[in-house]
Amino acid sequence: MATLLRSSSNASSGMGVADHCKDIFLELQRKKVHRYVIFKIDEKLKEVIVEKTGGAAESFDDFMTALPENDCRYAIYDFDFVTEENCQKSKIFFIAWSPSVSRIRAKMLYATSKERFRRELDGVHYEIQATDPTELDIEVLRDRAH
Incomplete structure (x- = not known):
């Protein structure tokens, strides 16, 4: 039955999860095990899978290095910061990474599957669409989180 449900819900988006x-995602959100998670679409399986996770001690630079320069990905980044009131906070960002140099087919596939995948991740605070590293600078996250 689960397979039947999955394939019927795929009809609208093209990709399962x-x-x-x-x-x-829950390990990142609740247990703080990961700093980031990078997801990719496996075209053979027709579903979104986990490609890489970054440990809690990894930096934003580590995250940026893990994103491919010429292919699309979805990513979740757990951004820690201190408020003006000196409170430690954390905000979870959903990132749709779609470099301008990636294949048209990949851009289309990621764009059409994004909403369904994003809905599966309950608890994301902000969403960023980025086509190059300047649109995904640490300052962009900092500005959005405050």
Whole structure:
């Protein structure tokens, strides 16, 4: 029955979402095990899968280095910051990474599957669409989080 449900919901978006994606997201959100998670679309499986996770001690630079320069990805980044009141806070960003040099087919596939995948991740605070590293600078996250 689960397979039947999954394939029928795929009809509108084209891609399913591996259960593992939600589990890893919850580890980032609740247990703070990961600083970031990078997801990719596996065209053979026709679903979004986890490509890479970054440990809690990894930096924003580590995250940026992990994103491919010429291919699309979805990513979740757990951004820690201190408020003006000196409170430690954390905001979760959903990032749709679509470099301008990536294949047209990849851009289309990621664009048409984004909403369904994004809905699976309950608890994301902000969403960023980026086509090059300047649109995904740490200052962009800092400005959005405040």
